[in-house]
Amino acid sequence: MFAEAAAYGIDIDVDDRAVERLLSVGPADVEVADGLTFARNVFVPLTTACRYTCTYCTYYDVPGEASLLSPEEVRERCRVGADAGCTEALFTFGDEPDDRYTRIHETLDEWGFDSIHDYLYRACEIALEEGLLPHSNPGDLTEETFRDLREVNASMGVMLETTADVDAHAGGRRKTPGQRLNTIRAAGRQDVPFTTGILVGIGEGWRDRAESLLAIRELHERHGHVQEVIVQNVVPNERSDFAKPDLETMRRVVAMARTALPPEVSVQVPPNLSPAADLVDCGIDDLGGVSPVTDDYVNPQYAWPDLEGLRTVADAGGIPLRERLPTYVRYLPADLRPADADPAPDPATRDAWLPPAVADRIRADDVHGRRLRAVARGEGPLDPRPARGD
Ligand code: SF4
Numbered sequence: 001m002f003a004e005a006a007a008y009g010i011d012i013d014v015d016d017r018a019v020e021r022l023l024s025v026g027p028a029d030v031e032v033a034d035g036l037t038f039a040r041n042v043f044v045p046l047t048t049a050c051r052y053t054c055t056y057c058t059y060y061d062v063p064g065e066a067s068l069l070s071p072e073e074v075r076e077r078c079r080v081g082a083d084a085g086c087t088e089a090l091f092t093f094g095d096e097p098d099d100r101y102t103r104i105h106e107t108l109d110e111w112g113f114d115s116i117h118d119y120l121y122r123a124c125e126i127a128l129e130e131g132l133l134p135h136s137n138p139g140d141l142t143e144e145t146f147r148d149l150r151e152v153n154a155s156m157g158v159m160l161e162t163t164a165d166v167d168a169h170a171g172g173r174r175k176t177p178g179q180r181l182n183t184i185r186a187a188g189r190q191d192v193p194f195t196t197g198i199l200v201g202i203g204e205g206w207r208d209r210a211e212s213l214l215a216i217r218e219l220h221e222r223h224g225h226v227q228e229v230i231v232q233n234v235v236p237n238e239r240s241d242f243a244k245p246d247l248e249t250m251r252r253v254v255a256m257a258r259t260a261l262p263p264e265v266s267v268q269v270p271p272n273l274s275p276a277a278d279l280v281d282c283g284i285d286d287l288g289g290v291s292p293v294t295d296d297y298v299n300p301q302y303a304w305p306d307l308e309g310l311r312t313v314a315d316a317g318g319i320p321l322r323e324r325l326p327t328y329v330r331y332l333p334a335d336l337r338p339a340d341a342d343p344a345p346d347p348a349t350r351d352a353w354l355p356p357a358v359a360d361r362i363r364a365d366d367v368h369g370r371r372l373r374a375v376a377r378g379e380g381p382l383d384p385r386p387a388r389g390d
Helices: 016-023 070-082 104-111 118-129 143-152 177-188 208-221 247-262 307-317 356-363 365-375
Strands: 036-045 086-091 135-136 155-157 194-200 226-233 266-268 286-289 321-323
Touching: 016 036, 016 143, 016 208, 016 247, 036 070, 036 307, 070 086, 086 118, 104 208, 118 135, 118 143, 118 208, 118 356, 135 356, 143 155, 143 177, 143 356, 155 321, 177 194, 177 208, 194 208, 208 226, 208 247, 226 286, 247 266, 286 307, 307 321, 356 365
Parallel strands: 036 086, 036 286, 036 321, 086 135, 135 155, 155 194, 194 226, 226 266
Antiparallel strands: none
């Protein structure tokens, strides 16, 4: 079915009739959400090395030019973010650097780390020490690596992008739908609250969009772990000239996402890339991570809106704007969850969705713990620059 799916034992069979039904959905078939959420984050691009070369991507650097943040740089970024009222450290890199990135591997070795994932674990610990909740997007992972990294992450993510085999992923080293679906499944098997999404305009068709959304739904129905699905449009940049999808396309695909996914799964559009105010009546209920202190390093030409810009989007739908943690409230333990929030079903393999290190960070009796708990209770948007006290 999907490229390389069989190699990973992916047994998702999207029903043709469900695809047809979804293809008939439009904006008039969905309702405005009850509210709009966002998370305040600091972007930490741990490395710009990536084994792949997706044609629409400006994030990766070729071997010899790729950067690697030092532990001190990670700590400084996290400290600046926490001081600016952020709750989330967004750790991102493309996909595990392959053998071509000799300098990256030598540096990691000098610092005492076996791999980029080993180093990511330490970087997440630094974020927790500085008062932030880590959300990592490290590309394709195995179940074993999720088992390790979940110990220090509030949530994690990878974009499915599409179940289609598109030329945009062409080349000797290419990511495949089978790998991505395998990663989303591996996260589910390890009970990791998870973010995924589709990328619109990279050569996929309408049927591919419907199949991608239904494949995500299928994995969520099995594991209960998908907290949000991003509907992201491609944007032109200096490496590619993909046309930005027009508004009618985005309105239709957002409505399809809202219809395909269960109500507990949020539908998100990135407000620096999408005309969010014109999509709010198509069922979006989240604007994702927005940073008061760092650029969107994946799309550096597209600046984040400020708080007033986010309020404008919410106002367009006549709905309230609320700040959230990187972990959605239904995955939080009972003592940290608002009383009126429904909990997610218990995780399959452990006592709680949230690992002890992250729950302890939120419960800590310090300025950061108080900020995190206030956001969990839905008291935001908070003053973005709280005093750094204790
Ligand atoms: S889109 Fe992601 S996987 Fe593809 S080249 Fe860029 S960083 Fe790597």
